[in-house]
Amino acid sequence: MTGLPSRYNLIAQVEKHIGRNQASPHDAPFVFVFFDLDRFKNINDALGHRIGDEFLAALCSRLQASFKENQIFARFGGDEFILFLPDVADLDEASDLCLRALDLMREPAAVAGYSLSCGASFGVARYPDHGTTIDELIQAADTAMYHIKSLGAGGCAVFDASMNEERFSQLELEQELRQSLAQGDFVAFFQPIVDLATGVLVGVEALARWRHSRLGWLDPSAFLALAEQAGLVPDIDALVQKSALRSVARWRELGYDLVASINCSSAQIERPDFLQVIESLCQETTFPLQCLQIELTEQALVRQIERAAVSIQALRAKGVRVAIDDFGMGYSSLSYLRQFPVDVLKIDQTFIQEIQTESDAKAGVSLADAIIAMAKGLGLSVVAEGVERPAQLAYLCQQSCDQAQGYLFGEPCDEKEMLSVLAQGGYKDIIDLTTSKRRSGS
Numbered sequence: 001m002t003g004l005p006s007r008y009n010l011i012a013q014v015e016k017h018i019g020r021n022q023a024s025p026h027d028a029p030f031v032f033v034f035f036d037l038d039r040f041k042n043i044n045d046a047l048g049h050r051i052g053d054e055f056l057a058a059l060c061s062r063l064q065a066s067f068k069e070n071q072i073f074a075r076f077g078g079d080e081f082i083l084f085l086p087d088v089a090d091l092d093e094a095s096d097l098c099l100r101a102l103d104l105m106r107e108p109a110a111v112a113g114y115s116l117s118c119g120a121s122f123g124v125a126r127y128p129d130h131g132t133t134i135d136e137l138i139q140a141a142d143t144a145m146y147h148i149k150s151l152g153a154g155g156c157a158v159f160d161a162s163m164n165e166e167r168f169s170q171l172e173l174e175q176e177l178r179q180s181l182a183q184g185d186f187v188a189f190f191q192p193i194v195d196l197a198t199g200v201l202v203g204v205e206a207l208a209r210w211r212h213s214r215l216g217w218l219d220p221s222a223f224l225a226l227a228e229q230a231g232l233v234p235d236i237d238a239l240v241q242k243s244a245l246r247s248v249a250r251w252r253e254l255g256y257d258l259v260a261s262i263n264c265s266s267a268q269i270e271r272p273d274f275l276q277v278i279e280s281l282c283q284e285t286t287f288p289l290q291c292l293q294i295e296l297t298e299q300a301l302v303r304q305i306e307r308a309a310v311s312i313q314a315l316r317a318k319g320v321r322v323a324i325d326d327f328g329m330g331y332s333s334l335s336y337l338r339q340f341p342v343d344v345l346k347i348d349q350t351f352i353q354e355i356q357t358e359s360d361a362k363a364g365v366s367l368a369d370a371i372i373a374m375a376k377g378l379g380l381s382v383v384a385e386g387v388e389r390p391a392q393l394a395y396l397c398q399q400s401c402d403q404a405q406g407y408l409f410g411e412p413c414d415e416k417e418m419l420s421v422l423a424q425g426g427y428k429d430i431i432d433l434t435t436s437k438r439r440s441g442s
């Protein structure tokens with residue numbers, strides 16, 4: 001299908017090369033690369049195998065054309081590939097070559113009316129220092145690839161012996177992750193979102209937590225990159241979102257008028273049936289669409305803008321609010337805001353943490369200022385994340401920031417604890433105290 005040599009073909013050639021090499025007076029080094037596509041499974045799942053295959057063929061012919069004649073590019077199986085570079089001995093040169101190939105893969109290809117692109121993770125091994133047989137080389141390159149995948153963003157890594165141990169514990173964690181997913185051991189924790197004008201608790205953000213049998217509660221920094229690499233993020237999203245909306249629906253029945261804010265991964269928003277997924281989630285949990293807010297990161301949006309636009313605008317038309325999470329941390333141009341209407345900007349917590357003292361706050365020159373002003377100018381609502389100090393709260397009130405969340409109001413907590421937080425009835429006291437202290441101090 002791809003027109004590439006098979007793994008057997010390539011293995012035979014490498015073995016022949018190694019044999020010749022060992023027969024000659026010096027064992028000339030060469031490079032062996034293992035790589036696989038990031039999130040290719042999503043394309044297959046979402047658009048079907050036929051489109052997946054077509055995309056793969058387009059990608060391979062583009063890559064094939066970029067390699068020299070004596071460099072062999074072969075398909076190992078599925079979305080895994082190998083590269084045999086008999087003419088490359090320098091590891092930097094090999095990494096550059098892989099990164100150039102990655103750039104090529106990230107350029108969108110037009111397939112069946114879709115514009116598709118894909119990332120990849122490359123592992124590089126060198127004969128003879130990382131292995132002297134084909135099996136050892138495959139093992140080393142695969143381990144390096146596994147290492148770069150576990151970091152989550154694609155790219156290229158050169159094998160290093162310390163990666164063996166790391167791989168073992170990652171594999172173990174991945175097994176446990178799959179098992180926990182099957183048992184439903186992922187749930188939502190909740191963090192209050194507070195209206196700054198009134199102190200009312202107006203919403204909660206649902207944050208994924210893993211109830212790990214040995215390690216206790218784990219937060220996303222412990223498992224999200226691994227889950228992404230294993231293609232399991234959509235499964236986690238589904239469990240967490242369902243658990244979140246069930247709880248918030250119950251609280252709404254008790255009379256708490258709350259918006260539920262859920263985090264959506266890029267894997268989730270790139271699904272063509274994203275609209276239906278969210279609609280059936282709300283149906284199943286009897287949660288009103290008009291009280292739902294979805295949080296998308298800037299990076300995910302910019303990457304998926306064309307594919308995501310239709311379903312996300314359809315959700316907005318049904319009353320779902322769309323928030324850009326971690327706003328200001330992306331490297332994108334702001335013009336996407338025009339192309340892609342949203343409702344809420346969530347200022348990334350790093351900008352709030354810049355404000356440490358009353359005098360920082362009075363100086364009023366932080367980037368948070370600029371983001372609040374911009375949001376107001378665009379008619380968007382603005383939420384500050386990571387509010388920990390009274391000085392930060394006072395500053396945000398003074399700048400008329402709409403809403404805030406952070407440890408000052410409450411850390412993410414489980415369903416039971418959240419219910420008692422709700423019963424306490426808002427945060428007017430904290431806000432009054434902070435703003436009146438500031439007024440009397442200034």
Ligand code: C2E
Pocket residue numbers: 191206207208219220221224233236237240241263264265295325326349385386387388405406407408412
């Ligand atoms: P986020 O959506 O920006 O969530 C805010 C993060 O900041 C949370 O980390 C929260 O615990 C933390 N935080 C809240 N208040 C404070 C504060 O005052 N100070 C500091 N230093 N941190 C604060 P968490 O729960 O570890 O989540 C990390 C990220 O993982 C989230 O960032 C979100 O991007 C992602 N995530 C969480 N749950 C899910 C999920 O269900 N699905 C997906 N796809 N991603 C999720």
Ligand code: MG
Pocket residue numbers: 205263295325
């Ligand atoms: Mg969020």
Ligand code: MG
Pocket residue numbers: 325326346348349385
């Ligand atoms: Mg955030």
